[in-house]
Amino acid sequence: MHLLAQEEYGLRCLLQVANGPSDRPMAISDIAEAEGLSLEYSAKLLRQLRIGGLLESRRGVSGGYWLTRPAEEISVWDALQVLGGTFLSEAFCEEHPGQATSCLRNSNCGIRPMWELIESSLRELLSNVNIAELNNGECCMRERLGMPVAEDSKHLAIAEKS
Amino acid sequence: MHLLAQEEYGLRCLLQVANGPSDRPMAISDIAEAEGLSLEYSAKLLRQLRIGGLLESRRGVSGGYWLTRPAEEISVWDALQVLGGTFLSEAFCEEHPGQATSCLRNSNCGIRPMWELIESSLRELLSNVNIAELNNGECCMRERLGMPVAEDSKHLAIAEKS
DNA sequence: TCTATACTTGACTAAACAGTATAGAATCCT
DNA sequence: AGGATTCTATACTGTTTAGTCAAGTATAGA
Structure with missing residues (x-):
């Protein structure tokens, strides 16, 4: 009952595309750089998302990936079905x-x-979260999900120990 | 985001122990037979549950496994922490x-x-389900979890197709 | 048409999970 | 003490996941 690496990284790549320019495709190299992933691994994950129907792509100069439908209409559940x-x-x-x-x-x-x-x-839970929301940042998401916003986050708690 | 085989099978082995005789240990061979698992695999899972603190064991004639505390005090969350x-x-x-x-x-x-x-x-969710309950059968568990009891179970729905 | 760009495809290595095999050690009974 | 029983420990094989690599193909622009 683990979260798979490709669920985490694949979702992050998808968020980059959703957050990218709306008038032209986003290149794998830009996505990889933005998330700190290798170009090859990003390519693999993006391809999977394309095959799963969430992305489309074009090759060649000024090629890249774009969403097949608005980010608001792609749920995290949809993404995880494809990725994991x-x-x-x-x-x-x-x-x-x-x-x-x-x-x-x-x-x-x-x-x-x-x-x-x-x-x-x-x-x-996941059908009701779309990928546009996820791009709104951590505080927005915490509020959106009805979670405490400040010190008692698990992550911050760990950081404070050191 | 998959359920691991050892979570499913390990939990089943644990349920067998919980459901076994209370006055003496339960042998791996009985557990394996009851769940349709190989003796070796059951042994591996039971060992893991022992190392995780949920079971104790004794070797030799009339040896076997028993719970370290009452079944009502072992949650599914506890079991999955150990198994997965x-x-x-x-x-x-x-x-x-x-x-x-x-x-x-x-x-x-x-x-x-x-x-x-x-x-x-x-x-x-899982901290509030204990392994004693799980031994009460499918209908009890469905009721307990607030789930529809009859035809619209996913599994039954599949069975009906054929 | 030529070329640079950028995605595509399949193969490949390492690590984790799934399940099996086997020799060993402890316990009980006689 | 001796031996049957039953758990213990480690190693081993095949499959899936993680991530990389290299050769190939489509596109845009000159």
């Missing part, structure tokens, strides 16, 4: 039979409802 | 600097609050 697949695959039970031919818990599994609840909670 | 680590590591930002020496978003990251919200939502 689902938390709980539809075939999860079929994929975890252990050594049996089908999962022995199939008929009465107390765990399954819990995974499903998590999945639906994540969907609920 | 955290969703969002405390060092997450430090671990994702890309090619830079430290993450370029460090001072103002719109994404971080969102990951933190997910982490705390998961903790909130």
